[in-house]
Amino acid sequence: MxxxxxxxxxxxxxxxxxxxxxxxxxxxxxxxxxxxxxxxxxxxxxxxxxxxxxxxxxxxxxxxxxxxxxxxxxxxxxxxxxxxxxxxxxxxxxxxxxxxxxxxxxxxxxxxxxxxxxxxxxxxxxxxxxxxxxxxxxxxxxxxxxxxxxxxxxxxxxxxxxxxxxxxxxxxxxxxxxxxxxxxxxxxFSPVPRPQPSRFLADTPHPFITALWVPPGPLDPVRLRACLADLPPSVLRIKGAVTLNGDAKLLQYAAERWAFTPAPAGLPLGLIAIGTPEMPDLAPILAACVA
Amino acid sequence: MSTTVFVARRIVTMNCSIPLATHLAVRDGRIIGVGDASIASQFGPAVIDDRFADSVMTPGFVEGHGHAIDGQMWRAPYAGYYPRTAPDGAHHAGLRSIAAVTADLRRHEAALVDPAQPLIAWGFDPIYFDGPRMTVADLDSVSATRPIIVAHVSGHIYNVNSAVLERCGFSRDSNIDGLLRDAAGNLTGELQGPAVMGRAARTVGDAGLLRALDVPGLRAYGAIARRVGVTTSTDLANALTETNLTALRGATAEADFPIRLVPAMRAREYSLTDGIALISQLRSQSTDKLHFGMVKLVVDGSIQGFTARLRWPGYHNGAANGLWYVAPAELGAIVEAYHRAGVQLHIHTNGDEASELATEMVGRAIAAHPRPDHRHTLQHCQMADEAIFRRMAANGMCVNLFANHIYYWGDQHAAITMGPSRAQRLDACATALACGVPLAIHSDTPVTPVNPLFTMWCAVNRLTPSDRVLGPPERITQAQALHAVTLGAAWTLKLDHKIGSLDIGKFADCAVLADDPLQVAPEAIKDISVRGTILGGQVFAAS
CATH class of the missing domain: 3.40.50.300 (P-loop containing nucleotide triphosphate hydrolases)
Incomplete structure (x- = not known):
C-alpha cells in the first residue's frame, strides 16, 4: 500500500x-x-x-x-x-x-x-x-x-x-x-506508544498513539458497522484485514467514513488504529464484533 | 458572380434600415440586397429561388451557449423526462416514470450482443418524479450482470446497477460520501460527486460520454442545430486540444456542414501564459465557419445541484452555500490577465454571489487596464438582481441568460432552491434590458435541448410546467426575444458585424419558418415549425 x-x-x-x-x-x-x-x-x-x-x-x-x-x-x-x-x-x-x-x-x-x-x-x-x-x-x-x-x-x-x-x-x-x-x-502518521501532555507547546507535530488488535476469528458485519459508526473523533484511522462472511477484507477507516475492499493476498489479520491521545482502548469495543 | 434572390412571404431582418422585406439577394454567400420585388433585377442576372415563397425568414438563430458534445450524446440511449429529437430526426417522447426508463433500457439491453458491453444512458432527471427514487433493483431488473450506468442530466449524479457496484467494490459496508443509502442502510445505486462517479466510469470502461469531439459527432450536432433554425452555435467550452481542433477544422471544412461554430477555450486546461498564447495564435486561424477568440471561465456550480454560490439568504431549503470553482482572488488574476491580452471572456456564474464576484473582478480589470468594447459576458447569471445588472451595464458587460431554466426547473426553484419570491427574478430578462445590459438567451444544450424558438417562448411567457408564470414583470416582448436569439447573441460573440441580422455585406444566414415569431400568439412561438435554414446562401431543408 x-x-x-x-x-x-x-x-x-x-x-x-x-x-x-x-x-x-x-x-x-x-x-x-x-x-x-x-x-x-x-x-x-x-x-x-x-x-x-x-x-x-x-x-x-x-x-x-x-x-x-x-x-x-x-x-x-x-x-x-x-x-x-x-x-x-x-x-x-x-x-x-x-x-x-x-x-x-x-x-x-x-x-x-x-x-x-x-x-x-x-x-x-x-x-x-x-x-x-x-x-x-x-x-x-x-x-x-x-x-x-x-x-x-x-x-x-x-x-x-x-x-x-x-x-x-x-x-x-x-x-x-x-x-x-x-x-x-x-x-x-508517526505513532508513539505514550501520549504527550500538551498539544500546543511543541513546534514539531504532536505524536499520535497507536493500537493493534488481532481478531480471534471472523467478525459480524452488522455489529462491526455499528461499532465503526459509533467511534469517537479521537480515532483518526483504522486499517487492516478482517474476515467478513468468509472473505478477507481490507478495512480503511477515516473520520467516520470507511470502505472495505478485497484484502491483498498474504496480509495478516489485524487492525491498526491511530488516534489522538484521547483515543479509548479499542480492544473491548472491537471484541464485541466477533461473529 | 451569380446572384440568387430568395423570395419569402415575409422577411424579418432585425436590420433597422429595412426591418421587413420579401426578397433577399445573395452573392458569394453574402447579402447583396434586401427589400421588395424591385431588388430582384438590381444585381444583374439572378436566379430566383421561390421555394420558400410561402414561408417567413428571420436571421439564422444563434445559440450563444451550447455544447457541441450534444451530437455525441446520442450514441447512448436517451433516458430524459422531456421529449427530444435525435440527430437523425427521430423523436423521443420522453420517459415519464422510472418504469418507463427501465422498460426502455430493457429494449436497448436486449439489442446488445456482447454480454460484457456496458449499457450507458444519459439525460435522466429524477427531480420530476414523485415517489421513490431510482434504485439498484430497478436497474438490476434490466440486467444484474451487465454494467449499467444512467447518467443524470446535470452530469453530477449516476444511477448504477449491482454489477457496477460490485466491480467498484462499493457495498453496504462502504461508508463514504457520495454513496446514497435507503432507510435500511442499503446502497441505492445513486452515486454523487466526482470521486465515486469517476471510479464507476473507469471501472466500467469507456463510458462513452467522456470522449473527445470527433467529426461524426460534430456532424450530428450540426444536424440537431439546423433542424431548429440555428446557423451559428457556440461550443462553450472546449479544451481546444489538437484532437478537438482537428475535429472542429475537419467538420467545418465540409461543404455541407450546416452551422458556424464558435468554440470558447476552457481556461482551466492551461496556465495563464499558455492559454493566452494558444488563444492568440488561434484567433488568426478563424474561418467563415469556425471562429476562435473567446475564453470560458467557470466560477461556481449549478443551482439545482446546490453548488451555485448564493448571497444571503442562501438556499431556500437551508442547504449549505455552493462551491467556488476558482478562488475569488484567483478569478481576479485570471480575468485581469485575459482582459489585458485582449481576450473576450465568457464567465459561467449561476448564483448571484458568483455573478457579483465576476462583475467586481471585471470592474477591477477594466479600471486597471481600460479597454473599450471588451463585451465580457456572464453566462447563465440566473439570479442576478437589478443592482448587479446595473453594475454590469456600467462595466460594459453583456449577459446570456438561461431562459430555458424557467420552464425546466422553474417549479423546483420556487419550491426548493430559491423559494417563491426570489424565484421571480430567475433569469430576469426584462431587468437586464431595462438596465441596459445587452442580452442573449440560451439552452445550454445538452442540459436542455437547443431550440431557440422554445427559448424565446420561455423568455416571453415565463411559464412553468405547473402553469405558473414565474415573475410576470420579467417577461419580454417577442421582438426583444427574437433579438436575443439573433443579433443580441451575435453581439455577445463579437460577431454582430457578420451574423445576427439580414444586412448588406453580412452572411446570408436565415432561419426559414412556417410563421412569423413576432406575429403569432406569444404562447404559440414554440410551435412554429422550422422549414429549413440558409447558411451563406446554401439551403438546408429541415426534414
Missing part, C-alpha cells in the same frame, strides 16, 4: 512551495499530483521524461496533473511505484473529499489530512464574506494544520489564527513554520 497524503489549503497558503520542497529534497521517491505544472518550480536539468500529463525526474520523483478524474491520475501515478503520494488539492477544493478517494482506490493508505494556512491572512479570511465558508470546509477535517509564513505574520495575526483553529478544529495537530518547511514525518 502506498501512503497517500492530501495537502489542502486556500490559495496562497504555500501548498506549491511545500511540494517544491519535497521534490527538491527528494529524500524519498515522491509521487505528486498537482493541478497545474506551471506553478511547479522544477529544475529543467532534473527532468528525465515529460509528456502532457506527467514529468519524471532524475531523482526518482514523478509529478502528474490531476485532470478531470482524480482516480485515473492516481492509477497513472501508482504505475511509477512511488514511495509516497502527495495530492495537492486546488485552493478551493475540500481536501476531505479528495482524501476519501484513498479509501476506495486499491493500493493506497490514507495518511494525515494536511491543511496549510497562511498565518498572516487566516483570521482575515475567516471573516471574508467570499472565502470564509470555503476555509471552514477545508479546515473541518484537517488532522495536521500547518501555519505557514509565521515570520511575516504579526503577533496579532498569529494569535487570531490560533484562536480560530482552536475553535474550528481542536482535534488537529498544529505546526508553525516558514517557507512551508516541515519535517517529513509530519506527512505520515
Amino acid at each position: 502506498i501512503p497517500l497524503t492530501v495537502i489542502g489549503g486556500f490559495l496562497g497558503a504555500g501548498k506549491t512551495t511545500l511540494v517544491n520542497n519535497l521534490l527538491r529534497g527528494a529524500q524519498k521517491r515522491w509521487g505528486v499530483l498537482v493541478n497545474d505544472f506551471g506553478a511547479l518550480n522544477v529544475d529543467a536539468a532534473l527532468i528525465e521524461a515529460q509528456d502532457g500529463r506527467s514529468i519524471a525526474l532524475s531523482n526518482g520523483c514523478v509529478c502528474c496533473t490531476m485532470g478531470d478524474d482524480l482516480g485515473d491520475a492516481l492509477a497513472t501515478l501508482a504505475g511509477y511505484r512511488p514511495d509516497h503520494v502527495v495530492v495537492e488539492a486546488s485552493g478551493v477544493a475540500d481536501p476531505w473529499r479528495i482524501a476519501q478517494l484513498a479509501l476506495v482506490e486499491p493500493g493506497f493508505s490514507l495518511e494525515p489530512i494536511v491543511v496549510l494556512a497562511d498565518a498572516m491572512t487566516l483570521a482575515a479570511g475567516l471573516a471574508d464574506r467570499w472565502v470564509a465558508d470555503t476555509l471552514r470546509r477545508q479546515l473541518g477535517f484537517a488532522e495536521l494544520i500547518i501555519f505557514n509564513k509565521i515570520d511575516q505574520a504579526s503577533p496579532a495575526q498569529l494569535a487570531g489564527a490560533r484562536v480560530a483553529v482552536a475553535e474550528l478544529r481542536p482535534q488537529a495537530r498544529l505546526v508553525e513554520t516558514t517557507q512551508a518547511s516541515i519535517p517529513l514525518d509530519a506527512l505520515r
